[in-house]
Amino acid sequence: MSATVPSVPLRVDVLGPLRVQVDGSAVDVPGPRRRAVLALLALAEGRAVAADDLVDALWPTDPPESARQAIQTHVSRLRAHLGPAADRLETSPGGYRLRLAAAELDLSHARSLLSAARSRSAHDPGGALAGLHEACALWRGPVLADLADVAPIAVSIEECARLQREVAGTLVASAVDAGRAADVVDLATAAHAADPLDEAAAIALMRTLAAVARPAEALQVGRELRRRLADETGLDPSAAVGELERVIAGGGSGRVPASSLAARPPTRLIGRAAEVAALHRVLADERLVTLVGTGGVGKTRLAQEVLARAPAVTALLLAPVTDPGALPSALAAALRLDVVQGDVLEACAAVLDAQPGMLLVDNCEHLLDPVRDLLSTLLPACPRLTVLATSREPLGLPGEHTVRLAPLPLPGGDGDPSTVASVALFLERAARVRTATATSAADLALVADIVRRLDGVPLAIELAASRLSAFSLRDLHDRLDRSLDLLGAGRPTGDSRHRTLRSTVEWSYRLLSPDEQRLFRHVAPFVDGLDLEAAEWLAADLGLPGDPGAALSRLVDASMVDAQFEVRTRYRMLETLRAFALDRISAAGEDDESADRMLRWGVRLAAGIEAGLAGDDESDADATLRRELANLRAVWQLARRRGAVDAAADVVVSLYGAIAYRDLLEIRAWAEELAADPALAGHPRAAGVHGAAAEAAYQRGDLDRAATLARTGLAQATDDLGRWSCHVPWSVVALARGSFPEAVEHALAATRESRRSDPFGVAALAELYAGNASRARSLGDAALARAVSPTERAWAAYVAGEIENATGHADVAERDYRRAIGLARGAGATFLVGVATVGLLTAVADLGRVDEALRGYRDVIRYFARTGNWTHLWATLRNLADLLRRTGDDDAARLLSAAADAAPDAPAAGPGAAAVPSTGAGTPPTRAAVLAAALRAIDERIG
The missing domain is CATH 1.10.10.10 (Winged helix-like DNA-binding domain superfamily/Winged helix DNA-binding domain)
Structure with missing residues (x-):
């Protein structure tokens, strides 16, 4: 055809x-x-x-x-x-x-x-x-x-x-x-309102406002972004925002750096002066430069040296990234963007396009296709962006300029070997292990022969030099000679260089004891490394004798594992070494054992997080959850790939607290994905998974889906936890729909299945909104009496605030709301922070502090818009409409109320009432237009 x-x-x-x-x-x-x-x-x-x-x-x-x-x-x-x-x-x-x-x-x-x-x-x-x-x-x-x-x-x-x-x-x-900035002020305002923590949108709005001679408002956008980032993520904005603020304050406009390159390594770069100069020249003329070479040849180190003093550099380090779909999120993390709604890559592109800058994309070889897709999007979208990539092979993109990095020069038969870069590197690294390494011509000759056999590959040289902690130079030379496969008598060339490096790594591997080798192999599946506690668990699970810390220290000393001293000490592998270790797992026939161990670790970690989130140490558990998210993602993908429904279900059910109270959309997606898997049918934890998925659907405003999942799960429940996890989302869906007796029924049913206090609070709210304040107080007291974790106490305080607010005690309500916000923020329960803030603003308004309330509404509206929780956003907009009506802004109040009444995912409009579609003429405004109208009304009132 x-x-x-x-x-x-x-x-x-x-x-x-x-x-x-x-x-x-x-x-x-x-x-x-x-x-x-x-x-x-x-x-x-x-x-x-x-x-x-x-x-x-x-x-x-x-x-x-x-x-x-x-x-x-x-x-x-x-x-x-x-x-x-x-x-x-x-x-x-x-x-x-x-x-x-x-x-x-x-x-x-x-x-x-x-x-x-x-x-x-x-x-x-x-x-x-x-x-x-x-x-x-x-x-x-x-x-x-x-x-x-x-x-x-x-x-x-x-x-x-x-x-x-x-x-x-x-x-x-x-x-x-x-x-022509005046033509797009409304459009820029709406884009920023839709995702107020998106730096790119904030910068675009700041530039737009500055261009139309509204610098004070532009600076206010920057201040609000800074405050929201601190309050909701604990992060600071990138240097781009601060620089733009300084430019605007000085009466100008401009573009600013997006991010900064990671700190330079502590060791000196040896023998690469010519390559550094050449790369500087190429980068002055080309937009996409790929530094290509064998593993361990020093591509990353050279790239860091070249970009170390360049302004506006972002470093996307791909070594710990194994999932192609995680590439945009990894770039967002490098840019310090917290994007929880909308297109992550689009947000990244907007930030990178905000100023001329450099992007380092390091270790591309295992993600060539997704890197090509990423750069195919970024380069046209960011015309002033220059990309330096490192890879073992070219990316194969149009306009790519490839620079091949050769190993270090090797010593010849005459002259002083110590002046040759490969020998100088060995001597410098060896001196860090032991002084007086090569003191004679004979010693230098041994070193020269060692680096020749290592083909001048920097990683191989550094690994060999590190072994001088255990061997003399002569012993090292002799064992190196016997251990490495040099592919014949002559020095290998071309692709065999990779095999030479592999042989060097294998040689270092063989110098480890069998127990150290096992530990080395099984550290590799942890894509983002592991902390000391996990390493000790791993050693114990492997059945290694003696102190696991000793074996771990040995791996660090041998440069097989890198110790990084962050908030908690963390142990990671270079990607080359990790790939080698994974190969060793397969060669040893340990694939199934390794997968089973990784799944057991993930299930154990999730269970520990679950227990921590339910107790006084909730903030520590929250930090662990966020720190280990990359490894949990690897566990989840492994479980799905191997059809390990038991492990997947255990992880999802254990992370219910993260789904309900934390804006981690990825984990919510896991729950809904697993609930839709036919393999879950008849599983003992099917009810718990459906309950978690129902909570996830509720959080994104799909009340019908949430109710269906809760109903399906409850029909399959065989234990108390399964029934509890379905009753809870069913109760909050009923509460949102205004079905207050139904909400009370399911909430109290949940209290009979678990000691958790949350359902008492839901029942209290349902009774309160139905007009039964006395019964609400009794249930609220029960919630407080059972509360253990900071989040539970925060929820009980929020419920108390709602009761006091509804019964005319705004001053007492304010105290309760503020306590709820403080507890929730400290525990990482960001969703509860938002909900309690909405209550606080109604109390503040009732106390006559209207401007303070309006400023608060501006922040919380943007928060719910960013997280996609429109059910709670519609409730917030209704509250704002009431306040605007009291201040005389009837038009804006009418628009917001009508939009909420017409929205299918809005909660009930009042006690016993259900949302009624608008009957007004004309096309209803889009959600972006509603947000823009709400924020505009606030700005017109308080400036």
């Missing part, structure tokens, strides 16, 4: 309600499933969609036997709807394809317009504006809202939202650069 698009015009629009036009005439496609099939084919953008994928999308849980026939029928009827354009819908082997030109699908057209605008904006920002305005106009309202319950379409809806933010961000940047 011809690949060309037929001549009959066909247009499909998905950036709003689904719309189809054939030869300029609108075509009605009836039926939600038929419309879903058409939407899925259009969203594939010319790719074939398998029939099985369509079946899974339309019947995700229990497809009928006739599902494939039903898909075929829908396709046949779609062809009838398309009429003269029916041949656009093709049947391919195993599936279907809808052929559309880029201009015939609004989504593809938007991408093309954005790409063209980016190419033009670097040299002609004003000329890029028309295309960006056209792209913005392609969005006609909520994207495919009637089809959002189809999972693949829901994913595409999020992708369309990210693209919309990307278009808007590029439009703001281009308008500011073109001197």
